[in-house]
Amino acid sequence: MARLATPPASWTTRYPELGTGLVSYEDSISPEFYELEREAIFRRAWLNVGRVEQLPRKGSYFTKELAVARTSLLLTRDLDGQVRAFHNVCRHRGNKLVWDHTPRSETSGVCRQFMCKYHGWRYGLDGQLKFVLQEEEFFDFDKADFPLVSVHCEVWEGFIFVNLADEPSQSLREFLGPMVLGLEGYPFHLCGERFAFKAQILSNWKIFLDAFQEYYHASVLHSQQQVPSLRSFETGYKVPHFQIDGPHRLISTGGWKGTPRHLLPPEQMYPIEPATQAGLMGPWERPDIPELDPANLPAGLNPGNLQPWSISNFQIFPNFVILVYERGWYLTYQYWPTSAGTHDWEMSYYFPPARTASERIRHEVTAVVSKEAALQDAATLDGTQQGLESRVIDKYPLSDQEITVRHLHKAVGDWVQAYLRDGKGTRA
Amino acid sequence: MLPEEFADLEPFAARWCIATEAGRYAERLNSTMAELEAFYGAAHPRVGAAMAYLDGFELSDLPEPQLNLLHLVYSLIMVSLPVEVWHQPRVIDSGTAYFDRYLEPVP
Ligand code: FES
Ligand SMILES: [Fe+2]
Numbered sequence: 001m002a003r004l005a006t007p008p009a010s011w012t013t014r015y016p017e018l019g020t021g022l023v024s025y026e027d028s029i030s031p032e033f034y035e036l037e038r039e040a041i042f043r044r045a046w047l048n049v050g051r052v053e054q055l056p057r058k059g060s061y062f063t064k065e066l067a068v069a070r071t072s073l074l075l076t077r078d079l080d081g082q083v084r085a086f087h088n089v090c091r092h093r094g095n096k097l098v099w100d101h102t103p104r105s106e107t108s109g110v111c112r113q114f115m116c117k118y119h120g121w122r123y124g125l126d127g128q129l130k131f132v133l134q135e136e137e138f139f140d141f142d143k144a145d146f147p148l149v150s151v152h153c154e155v156w157e158g159f160i161f162v163n164l165a166d167e168p169s170q171s172l173r174e175f176l177g178p179m180v181l182g183l184e185g186y187p188f189h190l191c192g193e194r195f196a197f198k199a200q201i202l203s204n205w206k207i208f209l210d211a212f213q214e215y216y217h218a219s220v221l222h223s224q225q226q227v228p229s230l231r232s233f234e235t236g237y238k239v240p241h242f243q244i245d246g247p248h249r250l251i252s253t254g255g256w257k258g259t260p261r262h263l264l265p266p267e268q269m270y271p272i273e274p275a276t277q278a279g280l281m282g283p284w285e286r287p288d289i290p291e292l293d294p295a296n297l298p299a300g301l302n303p304g305n306l307q308p309w310s311i312s313n314f315q316i317f318p319n320f321v322i323l324v325y326e327r328g329w330y331l332t333y334q335y336w337p338t339s340a341g342t343h344d345w346e347m348s349y350y351f352p353p354a355r356t357a358s359e360r361i362r363h364e365v366t367a368v369v370s371k372e373a374a375l376q377d378a379a380t381l382d383g384t385q386q387g388l389e390s391r392v393i394d395k396y397p398l399s400d401q402e403i404t405v406r407h408l409h410k411a412v413g414d415w416v417q418a419y420l421r422d423g424k425g426t427r428a
Numbered sequence: 429m430l431p432e433e434f435a436d437l438e439p440f441a442a443r444w445c446i447a448t449e450a451g452r453y454a455e456r457l458n459s460t461m462a463e464l465e466a467f468y469g470a471a472h473p474r475v476g477a478a479m480a481y482l483d484g485f486e487l488s489d490l491p492e493p494q495l496n497l498l499h500l501v502y503s504l505i506m507v508s509l510p511v512e513v514w515h516q517p518r519v520i521d522s523g524t525a526y527f528d529r530y531l532e533p534v535p
Contacts, residue, residue, distance in 0.1 A: 224514070272505065353533075356487055357485065359487075360487060360498075364501075367529075368506060372522075374527070376521050379523030381525075
């Protein structure tokens with residue numbers, strides 16, 4: 001039964017456009033390049049801003065600060081149940097329409113209308129201007145001419161995406177492409193128990209993406225994931241499956257040396273794992289939900305057909321990541337640039353809601369152990385950013401299993417080039 | 429604070445029955461290894477019993493002593509890695525990294 005797909009001699013050479021040469025990270029330190037990325041990528045690509053569970057009923061809303069696009073968005077579920085996105089800017093004199101503690105912190109809630117704190121203009125959940133104080137004092141004025149400025153918004157598998165282009169050049173599904181669409185049918189909607197984290201990171205957004213999209217670092221940076229008797233800095237980890245589709249990437253793994261963590265002998269685990277029956281990879285026992293049974297999962301979840309399979313890591317361009325775990329849960333990362341050398345990072349864990357205290361305790365184990373590994377990943381970032389910014393070195397080598405790093409920087413460069421070639425000045 | 433079946437853990441209850449992960453993480457960083465080891469030494473052998481006991485109650489409607497016990501188990505999880513893996517309160521090689529868990533299931 002245990003079978004690893006035979007890896008080809010080289011993943012990288014399967015995609016000749018990637019080349020095998022040294023790579024520059026100028027794209028991660030140059031303020032000029034960052035300005036290009038803002039237009040070429042963050043105003044043109046579909047961006048995930050959340051999930052439908054954040055808009056549970058008619059009148060639900062949340063705001064999303066997008067410094068990279070110099071805007072704040074207002075996401076609503078209108079009275080017809082439709083998810084909509086608007087720029088969070090009042091049509092009267094430009095005040096931020098919806099905010100709570102401070103204008104720059106995000107907020108959420110439920111309401112029937114949005115009232116501007118400045119002069120009291122009110123808007124419906126569909127963006128229509130409904131009330132203007134002393135309307136008769138305005139000149140040649142028709143409220144119908146002043147709705148909130150809408151933003152293209154589409155929902156896929158419960159994930160809410162926006163596109164800031166005037167006219168997106170692709171629909172969301174065209175943009176996602178066949179590899180990512182292979183996730184369709186996964187029961188995301190049944191995984192509503194959410195743990196969410198935020199951090200301000202002192203690196204370019206791509207440098208953190210890179211840290212979570214290769215596993216070459218795993219046996220070294222995360223050496224302590226193995227009990228001391230199994231640690232070695234001499235033997236590395238090799239990913240058994242990579243795939244690239246357009247600007248998106250997929251990495252699938254099948255456990256450490258082919259053995260899922262929960263099947264290791266007890267002396268190869270830390271005591272908290274057998275004591276609670278949970279660990280880094282999730283609760284040991286998958287909940288008995290038919291939609292999570294491997295036989296019912298979409299084939300596109302494990303397209304390399306790994307047996308055993310443990311994680312598929314979907315890297316959705318530009319800044320959104322979904323990791324689906326075989327043990328019946330998933331997590332997401334989002335990377336929101338705030339400057340060439342900084343970004344705001346978000347991580348969420350999603351589990352099927354715990355039905356008992358022990359299920360909830362197992363979720364807590366996974367949420368704690370997984371976060372601690374991620375802290376190690378995050379810790380390298382300001383040091384890497386400093387090293388790159390020193391410009392002591394201008395080109396760096398990448399191994400075959402770092403193909404994902406090579407591909408991200410290539411895709412970013414390609415989008416910027418395409419923008420410079422076709423789109424400059426026209427804001428696609 | 430705890431159900432009487434877990435009276436042996438009462439000496440740790442005032443300090444470690446903490447409702448949020450942010451609070452538990454702060455308490456961990458605020459502790460010596462000797463303090464973490466003392467709590468772990470007492471609570472780890474009881475985690476299986478605590479899980480089985482708590483499963484006899486409705487998770488969404490836990491009475492206060494049972495809710496305190498659940499929070500104490502969360503704290504045990506929080507101190508397990510320092511004791512079992514890192515041998516220090518902070519994650520090894522975590523530099524200045526800090527993640528704020530701003531949303532979590534209740535309880
Ligand atoms: S700016 Fe909003 S009502 Fe005046
Ligand atoms: Fe890592």
